[in-house]
Amino acid sequence: MGIYAIRLPDIGEGVAEAELTEWHVKPGDVVREDDVLAAVMTDKAAIEVPSSVSGTVVDLGGEIGDMIAVGAVLIRLEVEGEGNETAAATASKPAEAPKVEEAAAAPQKPEPKPAARPAAKPAPAPSVARAKGTRPLASPSVRARAREEGIDLRHVPGSGPAGRISHADLDGFIASGGIQQGGVTRGRNTGIEEIRVVGMRRRIAEKMALSKSHIPHITIIEEVDVTSLEELRGALNKKYKDSRPKLTVLPFLMRAIVEAVREQPDLNARYDDEAGVIQRYGGVHIGIATQTPAGLNVPVIHHAEAGSLWDNAAEVSALAEAARDGSISREALAGGTITITSLGPLGAIATTPIINYPEVAIVGVNKMAVRPVWDGQQFQPRKMMNLSCSFDHRVIDGWDAAVFVQKLKTLLETPAMLFVEG
Known part of the structure; x- marks a missing residue:
């Protein structure tokens, strides 16, 4: 052997x-x-x-x-x-x-000493039966302490004359875990569990800390009327349900980002802050923040500008599945130039997304809801969705950030523009 x-x-x-x-x-x-x-x-x-x-x-x-x-x-x-x-x-x-x-x-490790025994607390005497509605006997200080601890003195056995309750009786009652609240016994949970931060969770923590410590974030939140977009999406899914991948909002948003960064290339970039260099990219490589059992992954759809709605929808689905089952390749997690993050139906009204360092922009998708919208004459029910977009303020000025968000809003509210070439 x-x-x-x-x-x-x-x-x-x-x-x-x-x-x-x-x-x-x-x-x-x-x-x-x-x-x-x-x-x-x-x-x-x-x-x-x-x-x-x-x-x-x-x-x-x-x-x-x-x-x-x-x-x-x-x-x-x-x-x-x-x-x-x-x-x-x-x-x-x-x-x-x-x-x-x-x-x-090792050389300095002392011999273990036996732990000192804690001083024995006086054991309370057997509980004195009290008639229903009888007020327990206790000093004002004991009553005040019982109120602070959430203890109903009617359930505390007293060791003093006529069942009088002392501080020692309270000590024994608390030590036994018999705190009474509203007639229901609730013991104190004093356990502390230490969980070592390792693996994916540690990587996420390091990446988030790096982003927040290096990047001065500016976040813009805008309301978008997606009623027309949802009607178009539903019609396309119905027409091609047997032959093409199902469309979510993401492929439309990806197309809108491709169009918007064409006019503002500084947003499709990475900032090397050590070298002081902004790297603008011709290809639009969109990261999709994806929750997995191991933590947050950001698979990247490379060259989103070259894919159709259905191409990008299929790739988003395939990469998300690979990220969740752990089979995703390292190449598929690298090279992003701008990121989309969404909590889906769990999303809030607004969020403040953290930029995926060293990128300079991230687009957050919030949940969709039907809300009353004033059309100039009356309120109409419309499907509304907020976009929360964060930018690296070292690279992107507030005006340029606002122009980008308004471009996304216009394209999503008038989805036919997404298919106009030129």
């Missing part, structure tokens, strides 16, 4: 390390070649690491949330034959290379 060390493989694209986000095995497990051992995450995507040999797990190379360098030992297996490490080297590993914090702490 021998020891075989499996190292974190070269993931490519200049990646030097990856975060360990999930173990699929534990010491003692028997694995076969090609079984998935662990999942790691880079800045681009989550990657599963398979086993290159069959054997029994003897040692894991890190804990969830650790950063593992490319080439570092990820896991050790006991295998038939010689393996690629000596058993002696493996056995001495913990002594030779302990974690820095453990090595520093």
Whole structure:
């Protein structure tokens, strides 16, 4: 028998390390070649690491949330034959290379002392039966404290003369979890759960913090009448229901963005703030913020300007599904130049979306609702939807941001203009 060390493989694209986000095995497990051992995450995507040999797990190379360098030992297996490490080297590993914090702490670690016993609280005497409606005996200070704690003194057993309730009786009652509110016993939940922020959630946190700390946001919220757009969308879906993908609002909004940035190319851009360079793009690469079980992903529809409504609708659907089931490629998550974010039917009246750094603009779609709109003579029921658009104020002035939003509003309220060439 021998020891075989499996190292974190070269993931490519200049990646030097990856975060360990999930173990699929534990010491003692028997694995076969090609079984998935662990999942790691880079800045681009989550990657599963398979086993290159069959054997029994003897040692894991890190804990969830650790950063593992490319080439570092990820896991050790006991295998038939010689393996690629000596058993002696493996056995001495913990002594030779302990974690820095453990090595520093080990010589100074004191012997554990027995925990001091808390002072015993006086046990309340058996409850004195009180006639229904009888007012419990207690001092004003005890009553005041009971009110603050939400305790009904009628349910607290008193240890004093004639069942008088003392502060010690309150202490014992609270310690037993028997707080009474409205006649229903409610115990205090004092538990605290610590959840380590790892994987996709940590990437999202870092990206959001980077965006808010670097980008001075300006947000414009505009009301859009989408009654005509919804009528057109419904008619197209009915006509092509058996031959083409179903259209949502997104492909129409994507077409509107393509038209709007043609007149304002600074909005279809990325800002390299370290180099002080704005990179304008000819192609419109629209990211679609997508909620997945692992967290927020932003798959990108590349060259949205070249696709039809149905082309873009099909690609949005395919990328969203791939993002949710974890099969999306790293290329599909990179290269966006402007982003759309939407909470769908859960959306609010208005939002303040955070820009997908280093882009300079993001378009937020809020929920649609029928609202009364004054047409000059009377109120009419219209389908209304608010757009919430945020901009990088270092690159986009308020006037230009407003012009962009008004262009989107005009195109969505008059959807025939989306199909006019020129």
